Structure formats: C-alpha cells, structure tokens
Amino acid sequence: MSGSPSRPPSASAPTQLFVAGQWRDATGGRTFAVEDPATGEELARVADASPEDGLAALDAAVAAQEAWAATSPLERSELLRRTFDAVMDHRDELAALMTAEMGKPLAESAAEVTYGAEYVRWFAGEATRVGGRYDTAPEGTGRILVGRRPVGPCYLITPWNFPLAMATRKIAPAIAAGCTAVVKPASLTPLTTLAFVGLLAEAGLPEGVVNVVPTSSSSAVSEPILADPRLRKLSFTGSTEVGRTLLRQSADGILRTSMELGGDAPFLVFNDADLDAAVDGALLAKLRNGGQACTAANRFLVQEGVAEEFTLRVVERVRQVRVGPGAAPGTTLGPLIDAAAVERVTELVDDAVARGARVLLAPELPSGLSPDGHFLAPVVLADVPVEARVWREEIFGPVLALRTFADEDEAVALANDTDRGLVSYAFTRDLARGHRLVERLESGMVGLNSGIVSNAAAPFGGIKTSGLGREGGELGIEEYQSVTYAFLPRS
Template identity: 50%
Template sequence: MKIRSELFIGGEWVAGTATLPVQDPALGETITEVAVAGERECAQAVDAAAAALGPWAARAPRERAEILRRAYELMTDEADEIARLIVRENGKVFADAKSEVVYAAEFFRWFAEEAVRIKGDYRLAPGGDKRIIVTHQPIGVSLLITPWNFPAAMATRKIGPALAAGCSVVLKPATETPLTALAIADVLARAGVPGGVVNVVVAAPTAQRVREMLHDPRVTNLSFTGSTEVGRVLLHEAADQVVRTLMELGGNAPFLVLADADVRAAVAGAMVAKLRNGGAACTAANRFYVHGSVADEFTAEFARAMAALKVGSGLDPANQIGSLVSTTERGKVADLVDQAVGAGARPVTGGTILDGPGAFYPPTVLAGIAPDADILDVEIFGPVAPIVVFDSDDEAVARANATPYGLISYVYTGDFRRGLQIAERLDSGMVALNRGVLSDPAAPFGGFKQSGLGREGGFDGIHEFLETKYIAADI
C-alpha cells in the first residue's frame, strides 16, 4: 500500500499550498511531509462535493451499498498494512491498531446493509382527508472532522453512513494522523466511489479553514468528534448558516466496582476499559470508584496487571503499551499525575516519565484519591487510573454523575438486576455492564450532557445524514 501524502479532491491526488511533517511519536522521526490545504483547496473540495452530490444521491441504494461492501473487503484484506501505518503516525501498539482497522471496516459493512433499509411511512391521516407520506433524502454536503486517537474508525464511522445515505463529504482529519485518512480515501476510490463524493483535506490554519467551509451555504451538515471545548466553538460557527450538527465530544467515564463484584473479572475489564489505545479514548475508564470492602484487593490486582505490561514501540509485537501521540500529550498526562501526587495521591505503580526517547508514559495506578481531587474532573487521555473508595451504591452513583460529561459508564456487580438498576440511574448515553468494551457498529454511540449531540452507528447513524420529508397527498 502506497503512503499517500497529497490532498484528495474531486477524485484526484493534488498538491497543497505547503506541507507539514507527520511524526512517528515512538521514534521522534518524520514519516513524511503531508500536503496542506489553504483556502483555495478547501473551496475546491466543497466544489467537488457539491458537484458530486446529485449524481451520487441519485444512485440506487443497492449500488451505494455494493461500493461500501467493496471498501469493507479492501480494508479487511489490507488490515495489516493500514494497522502498521496507524502505529507509525499514532504510536499505539500493533494489536490495538489492527483491532481498530477491523472495527473501522465494519462501519462500511454495516452501513452497506443500512443503505437499502431506510424506512418511510405511508398512511391515512386520522381525519381521513389525505394520505401521509414520509420519506427521507440525503441532507447534502457534509463536513467531517475527526481526531487523532482513532484515525481509521472515526473516519469510517462518519463516511460509511454519509455515503450510504447518498451524501458527499469533505473529511478534515487531525494533523497528527492524516495518513490513515488518506489511505482510507484511496481504499474508497479503488472500491468505486466516484470522484468528488469523498474529499480529504489537511487544512491549515485549521480553525480558519473550517470556519470558511462551515459558512459555505452548500455545506449543510457537520459531524465532529473531538473535545467539548472545540465542539462548543464549532456549534457557534455552525449557527450562522444553521448547519445541522452531530457532536461526539469529551468523556469522563466512571468505572464502578460494587461490593458483590467478581474482583478478577473487574480487573480484567478495567484493563480493557482503561488501556484501549493506551487510555487515549473518549470511552476510556477515567475514574475508578471501588467499594471499600473490595478496594484493597482490586487495587493490588489492578496494579500488578498494569505493572506487568511491556511499554515500547508499537511495531514490536512484544510490547503491549505504545507511545502517546506526542510529547505534548505525554506532558499533559504527566502534569495531571504530578498534581495528584502533590495533593496526596499515592502511585501504586508507575507515576513517572520513562527514560529514553519517545512519547511513552507507564501504566499508572493512583490510590488515596480524594473524592474531590482535580484529576477526577479531567479527561486524562493516557494510561492512568485514579481510584476512589466508596461506601454505598447511592454514593457511587452520585459521584459518577457529578460531571458535566455523560458518554459512557462501566459497572461491575455479581447481581445482574442490581447492575441494570444502577445502569438506569447513571447519566450517560452508554453503559457497559460487566464488560470492559461496548463499542459496536450495530449499536448507537453517543452521550448525554456535554458529551455530545446525536448518535453514530446502529440504526440511528444513517439518519444523521438524512432529512425527513412529509408529503400530504389527496386521497
């Protein structure tokens, strides 16, 4: 697979106004220089998407579905190559990257199936004077903005439903990890997506270029995954043209271990929930609330499991934890731990930056965390687990809900009924009950409160790219 570093506009690979380096965060080396889109190139991408919209929307749903199915097959066949590319620009270990590619490809397969199952409605009005006909049509040119932590999955989770619905898109990937997005564009082109339906631009300066595209009246939809802070800014920008928005924003996931939990199972789940992508995930368990009766046992076993992990380059299959995406991100994680320790927390394992090159930080477990500690208010985005002890279910639920975020929660208990009751009380859009992972292309992904608007995946995902139209017809 050729590493693509140009912009992808109108089905062509084109140069930009400048280039920027893409770094390997584990080695501190430049992988390549990627083309940067200025105002003209971003406008050209919107032009191309607008020109391609009508013909693509007019394609039969089955045709769109078959193209997405071919994209799924190509990604599956080339999963190892794409995974190695993710490792190089993102830093995660190969096993995590391969898992991401498999998950990412599934969005193409799922929405290939959904493309032919968009439902409508036809019925007699209650007054008997007309027929109510409800149909759906593509919302139009959609601007997609994706983060660096899952460069493949966040792209396909948006592109898949957009194309299935009949929309054309402009994808702006994160500047830290643009190569994976460009590789996916190449896959889609080879799968048969017509020129202009998918465009990929690495834009700079990012805020200005995005602002310009959002103010183009042909852009009617925005799908963004990233921080709540940036999401707020984009909501303001989208308001001027009343652009519809889908926002998958920050998280602060609580992980509850109740008194009757199987501690070994809880530790195994915690390892997955905390360390997917090295902790750099909006779904990562961020705050651990453990009942006092099992707190010592859970903390000791969790720390042993964390300490046993081997940290190093993601290309070495022996390593289980890779680097963070940059030394800047590592510095943020290290500062959070230092501040927590300064406030009285105790590192049971980890807690200090590793010697040597690369943006590595060791798996860390912090005990003695006060319920009002500052680290509990921040999305850590690294392999750090602060543990708070609680005394009752009511206390655990209250502490879990004491955040402006509500993306995902985790609950471990030996009583399924009790777990469901707790899950219903938690203010989050998703709950993993006795599981360390819950993401699935067939399920609706999204949060409550300041964790976002709308849902991706599942039956809901395609409707984020559709408008509902009601037609009243005489009998």
C-alpha cells in the same frame, strides 16, 4: 495502496489532497510533517491544505451531490461492500501505518482496522434499509407519506486517536445516505485516513463524493467551509472545548450537527462483582490506546468491601504492562501522541499527589527507548480527592485514579458528578442493581460487566456536554438524512 516488508508503512500511503477524484498538491505546494511518536522521526510530508483548497473540496462535493443522491441504494451499498473487502485485504498494511503515525501496539491497530471496517459493512447494509411511513390520516381525509432524503454536502472532522475507525464511522453513513463529504483528518495522523480513501477510490467512488483536505491550520480551513451556505452538515469528534466553538460557527447556517465530544467515564466495582472480570475490564477500559480514548475509564470507584483486593490485582496487572514502540514485539502500551500529551498527563498526576492521592505504582520506563519518543509508563493512584484535576478532567493517558464508596447511592452520586456523560462502566453480579444502574447513570452508553461498549451496530454517543447525535447502528444513517412529509388527500 501497496507495500512490502522492506519499506516503511508510510512509504505506500497517499500524501496529497484528494479533491474531485484526483490526488493533488496543496496550493503553493505547502506540506507539513507527520512524525512517529515512538521516535520523533519524520514519517512523511503531507499536503497542507489552505482555506482555498478547503473551498475547492466543498465545490467538488456540491457539484457531485445531486448525482450521488440520485444513485440507487443498492449502488451505494455495493460500493461500501467492495470497500470493506479492500480494507480487510489490506488489514496488515493499514495496521502498520496506523501504528507508525499514532503509536498504538500493532495488535490494537489490527483490531481497529477490523472495527473500522465493520462500520463500512454495517452501512453497506443500512443503505438498502432506509425506511419510511405510509399511513391513513386519523381523520380519514387522506394519506400521510413520510420519507427520507440526503441532508446534503457534509464536513467531517476526525480525531487523531482512532484514525481509521473515526473516518469510517462518518464517511460510511454519509455515502450510504447519499451525501457527499469533505473530510478533514487530524494533522497528527492523516496517513491512515488518506490510505482508506485511496481504497474507497479504487473501489469505484465517483469523483467529488468524498474529498480529503489534511491541514496544519484546522481553524483557517474550517471557518470558510462552515460559513458557506452550501454546506448542510457538520460531524465532529474531538474535545468538548473545540466542539463548542464549532457549534457556534454552525449556528448561522443552521447546520445539522453531530458532536462526539469528551468523556469522563466512571468505572464502578461493587462488592459482589466478579473481580477477575472487573480487573480485565479495568485494564481494557483504561489502557486501550494508551488511555487516549474518549471512552477510557477516567475515574475508578470501588466499593469498600473489595477495594483492597481489587487494587492489589490491578497494580499487579499494570506491573506486567510492557511499554515500548507499537511495532516492537511484545509491546502492550505504546507512546502518547506527542510531548504535550506527556506533559499534561504528568501535570495531572503531580496535582493529584499534591492534593493527597497515594501513588501505588509510579511510572518507570524500560531502558532502550528513544529519548525523542513520547513514552509514559502507567500510574496507579489511590484515595484520589474529588477536587484533583485528574478526577475532574479527561486524562487521555495511562493513569488509573481510584477511590472508594460505601453504597450504591454514593457510587451513583460520584459517577454522575460531572458535566460529561459519554460512557459509564459498572461491574456487579446483581441483575436488579445492573438494571438500576443502566437507568441511573447519566451517560449515553453503559458497559455492564464489560470494559468495552463500541460496536458498529450500536448507537455511539453521549449526553450532557459529551455531545449530540449518534454514530453507528440504525440511528447512524439518520444523522445524514432529512425527513420529508407529504399529505395525499383522499380522492
């Protein structure tokens, strides 16, 4: 991967399928367009995989599985470490490419490159730390030997909103565990994932270990792969609705599944909170990636004693947000991913207002933006009724929906009043309350006095309909391993 300031970022990115260690065209030469959400202009045309291409990628993964599983942990670790170095060496190029196809500000893209690379570095270490167990049986009749082995060929489906981090979060543990994989990146943002796999190949990836099949027909490509008895693992990040469908399709093969699904994150601010920290956390948890994150704060619950002050400070800070193309200097909020996203978020705001929510800050775009760009200025709503769609559905946009609460019990009840449970945020100086909230809030993760929870060394994932399994941390590699047990009788 190489580039220069005079060329668009997409000019140096791979645009073909990557199967069995080779870049190749899709069957029939089919392609689809990848567009810049800031302008609507075409960035590149990418190979459009067919179901036959998907199965060819699975063939390659199956053919490579036995040999890759037999490689030493150190060999896998060193491959990942070389890839980490390559990603960091190409940080600026990858960030520019990500901004071009996804729209986020360059500073956020650069931060994602660093964050995504950390998964590669973390699992480079985990590859050599896979443990086991050797114990005496309680009866004294022999020994219990427990080990782990690769689960086998995997199908990894990544979303459009974090095109590097979501790819590394799945590919790196699969490689570390000794699994081969077929990767299907989102059709809206395939270029960054393709570029990453290009770096992985340059770092010495054996052919067939990782294969990439971008496609405009996700279900058509996925169904035959999921139905193939040779596949042993599915990892998906995306909506709860699609996750349910994929789980049904995985049932016949009894596939090992990891599901990182939708969120509905509550953000609690108590009377004793450090308001400066709470406001900073609110802006980070809500507006990072334009609100297009499963971890985005969805519902702001503010205790009555600080509600007015917190709201005033939030509105003032949101007024300072600069909407524009992600590559433009000074932009702090880029476009949404497509026109459908803008339409849906607008509908959520209109529904809330119709139900009685007050608009404290209405969307107002600066002049000079492309009329074909998918921009939406941030909105702040107060007194949002719990019946409003914006309160019940994942927003995925720059809308801050606020309402007040009287005491801790009411706050917890409101926070837990959802079928989802990915992450919760809470700001309080009371240590005892903080401990209680960590235990009472129904979510897989809690940001206590922090507007961000993601870390490569931590187990990312949710409960309820927000998903199954964990990504990252010590648990991340276990999602790609099977447990084996042998009994060794006493001689």
